[in-house]
Amino acid sequence: MDNLQILCGDSLEVLKKLPDESVNCCVTSPPYYALRDYGMDGQIGQEQTPEEYVNKLVLLFREVRRVLKNDGTLWLNIGDSYVGTGDKGKHRDPKNPKGRNAQVVSKNRIVEGLKSKDLIGIPWMLAKALRDPFYTGVVKNKLDRVWLAAMVDTEGSICGTEYQTNDRQKTNIYLSITNTSLDIINKCENLFPQEVKHIYEKTNYNSNRLCYRWDVERIEQKSLFIKEIYPYLVSKRKQAILAYTFIEMQRGLSSKKKGYLKDQQEQRSWIIQSLSSLNSGIDVDLPDWVIEPPSLYEEGFYLRQDIIWHKPNPMPESVTDRCTKAHEYIFLMSKSNKYYFDNEAIKVPSKQDWGTRDRTKGKYHNEGSGLQPHTGLTKSYPMANKRSVWSVTTKPYKGAHFAVFPPDLIRPCIMAGCPEDGTVLDPFGGSGTTGQVALEQGKKAILIELNPDYIPLIEKRCLQQLLTI
Numbered sequence: 276m277d278n279l280q281i282l283c284g285d286s287l288e289v290l291k292k293l294p295d296e297s298v299n300c301c302v303t304s305p306p307y308y309a310l311r312d313y314g315m316d317g318q319i320g321q322e323q324t325p326e327e328y329v330n331k332l333v334l335l336f337r338e339v340r341r342v343l344k345n346d347g348t349l350w351l352n353i354g355d356s357y358v359g360t361g362d363k364g365k366h367r368d369p370k371n372p373k374g375r376n377a378q379v380v381s382k383n384r385i386v387e388g389l390k391s392k393d394l395i396g397i398p399w400m401l402a403k404a405l406r407d408p409f410y411t412g413v414v415k416n417k418l419d420r421v422w423l424a425a426m427v428d429t430e431g432s433i434c435g436t437e438y439q440t441n442d443r444q445k446t447n448i449y450l451s452i453t454n455t456s457l458d459i460i461n462k463c464e465n466l467f468p469q470e471v472k473h474i475y476e477k478t479n480y481n482s483n484r485l486c487y488r489w490d491v492e493r494i495e496q497k498s499l500f501i502k503e504i505y506p507y508l509v510s511k512r513k514q515a516i517l518a519y520t521f522i523e524m525q526r527g528l529s530s531k532k533k534g535y536l537k538d539q540q541e542q543r544s545w546i547i548q549s550l551s552s553l554n555s556g557i558d559v560d561l562p563d564w565v566i567e568p569p570s571l572y573e574e575g576f577y578l579r580q581d582i583i584w585h586k587p588n589p590m591p592e593s594v595t596d597r598c599t600k601a602h603e604y605i606f607l608m609s610k611s612n613k614y615y616f617d618n619e620a621i622k623v624p625s626k627q628d629w630g631t632r633d634r635t636k637g638k639y640h641n642e643g644s645g646l647q648p649h650t651g652l653t654k655s656y657p658m659a660n661k662r663s664v665w666s667v668t669t670k671p672y673k674g675a676h677f678a679v680f681p682p683d684l685i686r687p688c689i690m691a692g693c694p695e696d697g698t699v700l701d702p703f704g705g706s707g708t709t710g711q712v713a714l715e716q717g718k719k720a721i722l723i724e725l726n727p728d729y730i731p732l733i734e735k736r737c738l739q740q741l742l743t744i
């Protein structure tokens with residue numbers, strides 16, 4: 276089946292193998308937080324905290340973003356849960372063929388910072404995290420990066436050396452922080468760990484006290500460290516630019532054995548001398564060939580809409596102090612600010628066709644008021660834009676899967692989000708609803724599912740769909 280790929284495995288790992296910009300849209304519903312146990316190691320939804328759950332999904336949807344074409348969209352169905360609910364005791368889900376317990380003790384029984392009965396707010400936590408720029412460096416906490424930069428500015432050194440060995444001239448860049456407090460040095464190491472030995476003890480000649488030095492080793496690490504601290508440096512910004520340029524030259528060297536090109540050699544010597552001048556308080560004008568360390572932030576998704584999935588037939592709830600939950604979210608997100616969206620394909624009949632009429636003499640046109648006259652409707656509009664509240668009944672699914680979304684819910688997502696001959700991705704394939712609907716519309720589908728027990732369900736649904744066509 277050329278138009279269907281079913282990939283069994285952990286979706287983050289499988290996604291990493293898919294090529295960049297290869298799918299048109301992604302329509303998916305991840306396991307909700309602490310709601311169901313799919314009984315598999317590596318499953319999403321069983322994390323200890325909502326933050327951990329959201330962070331895991333952010334990592335996964337970053338890969339989805341990479342795999343999406345630049346005009347691609349993500350349609351993300353996600354529900355919420357309350358703190359202190361979800362324990363299923365010894366309940367065995369009849370639809371789980373292996374009869375595993377659903378959730379003896381729910382993960383959301385206690386959530387730090389929230390009270391029992393609080394709505395966690397998972398959908399918006401996730402939507403905002405996916406919209407936010409993603410930090411690709413290793414020092415994830417901004418305060419830690421600011422602290423490291425301040426240490427480099429005050430107690431650190433960005434310098435270079437040039438020395439002669441038997442056969443040739445050698446140059447190197449050093450990045451280090453020196454302090455009499457081992458705690459400070461250890462904190463540097465904790466925030467930006469090094470593979471090799473890098474903490475040195477030496478005597479502080481001014482005071483005869485021991486002091487310690489932390490060095491960033493290896494070229495890749497030096498490049499990354501400069502990118503992490505650069506935005507927050509105050510006094511050593513020029514040193515950082517020069518050191519980064521030097522390192523990039525080193526990394527870009529076509530063949531280390533052949534040595535640097537002549538002008539590169541001159542530039543490197545100039546950088547070493549300039550670093551020395553800057554470190555002695557002598558200012559240097561930077562030439563135009565220097566390279567400013569790039570940002571480590573990756574752009575997030577554009578959060579375009581929160582579509583409400585209204586369920587006319589919600590699960591009954593025995594609560595008496597709030598309304599029965601009858602909705603979930605579908606977030607429409609795009610990779611770029613302009614994206615493929617076939618608005619016409621999902622238009623709905625207008626409730627009322629206003630017809631055409633001239634309103635320029637209407638009662639709201641008040642001569643001399645300065646207001647522009649109503650231009651009136653020149654055309655009849657029997658169809659209207661689809662609204663952002665979608666009423667779709669949940670449909671029972673006979674197969675052995677307990678969290679299936681209804682085909683009617685995702686039909687508009689695929690109609691609007693995927694062009695003819697395009698490809699739809701679902702990294703949480705489940706029973707294969709996304710595959711079924713994509714094939715029904717003559718589109719291609721890639722489904723990823725962790726649990727091998729569900730693969731025959733996907734195959735059956737999709738095959739039936741192909742036979743129907």
Ligand SMILES: C[S@@+](CC[C@H](N)C(=O)[O-])C[C@H]1O[C@@H](n2cnc3c(N)ncnc32)[C@H](O)[C@@H]1O
Nearest residue numbers: 285286318319678679680703705706707708725
């Ligand atoms: C909510 S269900 C999806 C149901 C699907 N939309 C449908 O209509 O059938 C979530 C699915 O994600 C799968 N899953 C959980 N963790 C996963 C992971 N790390 N990688 C891939 N699939 C995973 C579960 O096994 C489950 O089938």
